[in-house]
Amino acid sequence: MYKKTIVISAKGEDSFTSAQLNKLKTIPNISFIAQMDPLTEKELVSFTHDAEIVAITRRSAKHLPANVLKQMHKLKGLVVYSTGCEWIDHYYTKQHDIPVSYLKHYSTNSVAEHTMGLMLTMSRRIHISYDKVRKIIPVHISNRGWELNNKKLGIIGYGRIGQRVAKLAEAFGMKVFYYDESRKNAGGAAYLPLNTLLSTCDLISLHASRQYQEPPILDKKRIAIIKKGACIINSSRPELIHTPSLISAINEGQIMGYAVDEILDQSDLASLSDYGRVLETAHSAWYSNEAIELGTEEWTNNIYAMAIGQPENILKIGELFHATTKMA
Template sequence: MQRIVYLERDSVIAEVRRPAFAHEWTEYASTTPAQVIERLTGATIAIVNKVPLPAAAVDALPDLKMVAVAATGTNIVDLDACRARGIVVSNIRGYAEHTVPEHVLALLLALSRNLVAWRETLLAGRWQQSDQFCLFDHPIRDLHGATLGLIGSGSLGNGVVRLAEAFGMRVLRAERKGATAVRPGYTAFAEVLREADAISLHCPLTDETRGLIGEAELRAMRRSALLINTARGGIVDEAALIQALKEGWIGGAGFDVITAEPPPAGHPMVAPDLLALPNFLLTPHVAWASRPAMQTLADQLIDNIEAFVAGAPRNRVA
C-alpha cells in the first residue's frame, strides 16, 4: 500500500485523478517548511511544488521512496540527499510549452508598443484633449525585424522561437556564458548581449546561472533592449536590474519571477516606484498557469507516480 501525501494541493487549479493502484491519499492546501517532516512522516510518495525538501527532511523520512515534483524546477529538493537514499525524484516536462511562450510574447508586445504608458496617457485625459485623431507621446516598436536573444532552450525556449519567428523576428541562441567554443547554431554570449533588441531567459536556476545577468551584462545590452525573465528570479541580479531601469541602461523589462515568492513587505522588486515605471512589467509567477497547462501538469504528475509504482520511473532527475 502506497501512502501519498500532497503538500500543496492549492498550487494547481486542475482535476487531479487518483492513481490506479492501491493507495492512501492525503492532501493539504498548503504547507510551511516547518510542517514538512510531520506531514510526510510515514509517506512513501511525496508530492511537492515550492515548499523545500532539504537534506534534513529527507533524512528524517525513512519510508519515503519517491518525490513527485509538481513543477519543472527541482531546486527546492536536495537531489544529492535523495540519490544517497535511492529516492526517485521526477518532475513535470513540456506542459507549459504553449502558455509560457505566449506570456513571453505578451510581455514583449506590451513593452515594445508601450501599452502601459498609453494607458496612463488616456487616464490623464491627453487623448480626450487632443486636437487630432492620434497621439505620438510614446514610441512604438515592431517585433518584426527585431533580434531576439534566447538564453536557455528546452521546450519553452523552442516555443518562444516558434512564436518569435512567426512575428518576423531574428533569433540568436546564446552559447553558455564563458564557453571557449561556440556550438553550431549558437552565438557567443557576449555577442547576443550586444546584438539583441530583446533577450528572453529560459535556463534553470543553478550555481552556474545564479546572477547570470548582472551589472556588466545589463550595461553590455543595447540601451533600447528589453529583458524578459519567465525562468527564475535568481538568474538576474535584481539590484542591478532596478538600477538599470531607473538609469536607462536598458529599454525595459518584463518579469514573471523574482527571488522571493511571494515577496515579503519591502521587497525591492515590488516597490511602488518600480512598479509605476511604464517600462517595467511584473506578473506574479503566472506565465505557466493557463487552465489547459495546469490540467496537463496534473495529468502528468499522476502519470509519473503510476510509472514509478509500475517499476518504470519517468521524468527522473534523481
C-alpha cells in the first residue's frame, strides 16, 4: 500500500535522473520540494505535518529533534540522504516505531580518500605551502613535513570507511591499528584497546557513528593520554571530539595538529597560537560525482521501498558505535 510521501532536496525533481523520477512517480501521493537552504523548524513542519513518509537531505534540515518529529502527526517513516544519523532523535523514532532508512554505502570510497588527503595535507603541510605561494602567511613559517611511511595509524570505528582507510594507509607503508566496540575481521590491521591506541599511535583517525546528543569519544581525559606529537584526523563528525580541550592540547604542544571535515566554531579557534595546526574542509569528504550518483540511486530505492511498506536499510541503534564507550 502506497503512503503519502514528500521529498525535500536541493533541486526537487531535478535532483533525480529521469529513470529515478519515473520510479518515484509511480507512488501516487508523492510531492517534491526544492530547498537549497536549511529549513526553519516552522517551515519544515508546514511541509511535512500531514506526510506519512518524509524523505529529506541534510542540506534541507540540520536537525530532526523530537519537538519537530512529533508535529509530523502522520509520520510512518523517514528516509534520509545521509550515513550519519546523529542529527535525528532516534530515541523518539524508536519509541514511536518510526523506521529511519539511511544510506549505508554511497560515500565509503570518497570519505576514505578524503581522509588520506587530510593525512597527506597535514603531514606534508601542503596547506602551508599553498598559503606561502599566495603570500597569505610570512615566509618564516616552516612547511617542512614528515612521511606517512612507517607511521602508526590508529583508527577509531572500524566499519566500512574505517576498513577502507586501513587498506589505503597500508599502501603508504603505515602500520595500522584499530579500536571498535566489537573485534572484526581486520585484514592487516591489529586491534588495540582504546587507551593503548591513543597513547601509542602517531595519527588517529575517527570513523565512528554517534548517538543523538551523546558526549564525545575524545573528551578532555582521553585527549590527555594521546601520544605527544600525534595528529588527529576527523572526517566523521566534529562532535566526536571535545574541541576546546583539543585546541588547548595543540597550544600546549601535546597534539601536532587537527584536520576535520567541518567548519568549526571560530570562537574555539581564536586561541590558536600557531598557524596551520587546524585544517577544516567544510563537510566535503562525501562530496564527489561518484558518491552523489550512487547515493541518489540508493536514496531513490529507499524512498520507494518505504512508500510501498517494505523499508530497506533501516537504522538499528544497537549497530551504532557508542560515543560513551568506557575507557579501555
